Amino acid sequence: MKILVINLMHLGDLMLVTPTLTTLRKNFPTAHLALLADKKLADLVELNKNLDECILIDKTISDLLKTIPKLRAENFDLVINLHRNERASALAAFSGAKKIVGYSKPLFSWLFTKTMPNPSIARHIKHGFKTEYIPGSQHQVHSHFDVLQQACGVEKIFDNGLEMWISDEASREAEKIFRENFGDTKVVAFNIGASWLTKRWLDSYFAECADILLERGYGVAFLGGTMDEEIVSSCVAKMNHRDSDRLKIFTGKFSLALVAGFLDNCVLFLTTDSGPMHIGVSRNIPIVTMFGASPVPGFYPYDAKDILIKAPEPCHPCGKHSCPRVGEENLACMKKIPVAVVMKYVFELLETYGQPAKEIPRVHGAYKCRVIDITKN
Numbered sequence: 001m002k003i004l005v006i007n008l009m010h011l012g013d014l015m016l017v018t019p020t021l022t023t024l025r026k027n028f029p030t031a032h033l034a035l036l037a038d039k040k041l042a043d044l045v046e047l048n049k050n051l052d053e054c055i056l057i058d059k060t061i062s063d064l065l066k067t068i069p070k071l072r073a074e075n076f077d078l079v080i081n082l083h084r085n086e087r088a089s090a091l092a093a094f095s096g097a098k099k100i101v102g103y104s105k106p107l108f109s110w111l112f113t114k115t116m117p118n119p120s121i122a123r124h125i126k127h128g129f130k131t132e133y134i135p136g137s138q139h140q141v142h143s144h145f146d147v148l149q150q151a152c153g154v155e156k157i158f159d160n161g162l163e164m165w166i167s168d169e170a171s172r173e174a175e176k177i178f179r180e181n182f183g184d185t186k187v188v189a190f191n192i193g194a195s196w197l198t199k200r201w202l203d204s205y206f207a208e209c210a211d212i213l214l215e216r217g218y219g220v221a222f223l224g225g226t227m228d229e230e231i232v233s234s235c236v237a238k239m240n241h242r243d244s245d246r247l248k249i250f251t252g253k254f255s256l257a258l259v260a261g262f263l264d265n266c267v268l269f270l271t272t273d274s275g276p277m278h279i280g281v282s283r284n285i286p287i288v289t290m291f292g293a294s295p296v297p298g299f300y301p302y303d304a305k306d307i308l309i310k311a312p313e314p315c316h317p318c319g320k321h322s323c324p325r326v327g328e329e330n331l332a333c334m335k336k337i338p339v340a341v342v343m344k345y346v347f348e349l350l351e352t353y354g355q356p357a358k359e360i361p362r363v364h365g366a367y368k369c370r371v372i373d374i375t376k377n
Contacts, residue, residue: 001031004076004095006102008059008088010195011256011275012299013140014041015282017082018048018163020144025050026158027148034076036067036091043256044279047165059087072096080152082144084118101151114151118143120298122319135295135317141302141367161367162302164282166257174261181248186354187219188346189263189285191271192235193228196321198293199273201334203235208339209270209346210247211240219246221266223259223276226252264358268349270342277301285357286349287369288342292333293318296371304366305353307345311336311374341374 003024007017014037024033034053037045046054055070057063064087071079072095081092081102092100093108101114109115120136120143136143141159148154178187192206210220222232232251236242254262260279263269269280269287273294278301280287287306295317300308310316313333315325323331353360 001028001078002034002074002076003028003031003078003080004034004036004055004071004074004097005080005082006036006088006092007082008036008038008057008091009083009085010038011041011044012278013083014038014044015162015164015275015278016140016299016302017144018045018282019141019159019161020080020082020148021048021050022160022163023145023148023154023156023158027154027156034074036071041256043166043260044164047167048163049165064091067091068094078152080147081112082147084121102147116147116151119146122295122298135319136298138297139300139302139367140298159367160364161362162278162282164260164279166260170255170257171261171264174258175265177250177258178262178265182219182221182246185217185219185246186350187221187266188213188268188270188350189221189223189266189280191223191228191269191274191276191280193224193231194272194274196293198318198320198323198331198334199291200231201272201290201292201337202331203231204238205337205339205342206270207235207238209343210235212339212343213346214241214244214246217246218267219248220244221262222249222251223254223262224251228252265356267354267356268346270346273299281306283357284360284362286353286360288346288349290334290337290342291317292331292337293320293323295319300369300371302367302369304363304368304370305349306369307349307372308369309337309342309345309372309374337374341372345372 032052036055039056076097079092079095079097079100084103089105089108093111100112103118104115120140123134194200229252263283263285269285271277281303287301291310316333
């Protein structure tokens with residue numbers, strides 16, 4: 001039997017597919033299991049122990065057109081599409097597989113054997129001139145499991161949480177970088193960027209957190225991609241201890257594998273709702289995250305030791321990429337998450353765990369994070 005799983009979306013979306021791969025491997029131990037994903041995200045999945053094959057492509061139209069005949073030549077028995085976008089839907093629909101299931105855009109759904117809604121994704125319902133935003137109702141991991149059980153005949157779920165494997169070379173290199181920069185200092189990693197403006201906590205707030213940690217003797221490491229360099233520079237410029245030798249900026253300098261390996265050596269991850277947050281979950285590092293526009297049920301950090309903080313506004317969660325409110329009310333859902341509250345839970349986790357992530361025992365089966373509503377705190 002040959003099975004193909006498709007997910008062509010972003011970093012976090014791909015990480016949330018990994019429990020599906022584990023379940024498929026356990027249920028179909030002799031099957032040839034392949035994954036089709038974005039080539040830029042190869043580090044996340046190319047060493048996944050559940051996979052026999054990674055098909056990594058650019059998401060250009062020309063590459064998509066070249067990929068379809070290659071998929072048809074592989075003669076897959078089952079194709080499972082796990083994101084409802086046009087490119088993934090088209091590849092699944094024209095794959096030539098005997099059975100095609102999962103999420104699909106309407107244009108391609110007629111070629112699927114069975115399509116399913118994704119209850120983790122928000123819906124927009126029009127009422128005359130107004131549109132009602134209805135956030136997702138369950139975690140994305142669980143929605144993927146629904147596809148396996150209802151469309152693929154899978155009877156037993158094997159949920160090991162989010163998983164990511166890196167090479168020994170990447171692990172050694174990350175540890176070397178860590179030791180050269182921090183020695184034996186306990187380090188808190190920061191990720192302050194996010195794909196939406198409404199997912200970003202204020203950089204001045206992150207600056208205050210970094211100063212407090214440095215004053216307490218911790219190291220602080222800023223992570224993130226090249227797209228985050230400007231906001232990290234702005235954040236660091238606001239710090240009182242910007243010249244500390246325990247402050248290091250790695251933004252734009254690490255591959256995804258190095259990010260994972262570096263987090264293995266850190267004691268806590270302070271992050272926005274972002275792709276790196278989900279990498280952090282896979283590395284078993286304690287996480288404190290702040291959710292603004294993001295719907296909590298669908299995409300919370302999938303680990304019980306993590307803490308999610310939110311300050312609900314009447315419009316929360318809006319799911320919008322930019323905040324339409326003006327003046328002091330702009331990004332109010334983020335502004336009303338104070339530094340003091342965040343640091344309270346940062347130090348709570350540091351006191352509870354306080355050791356490098358790679359030394360913290362994993363607890364399988366406990367994946368619902370702790371949600372802090374500061375209006376009730």
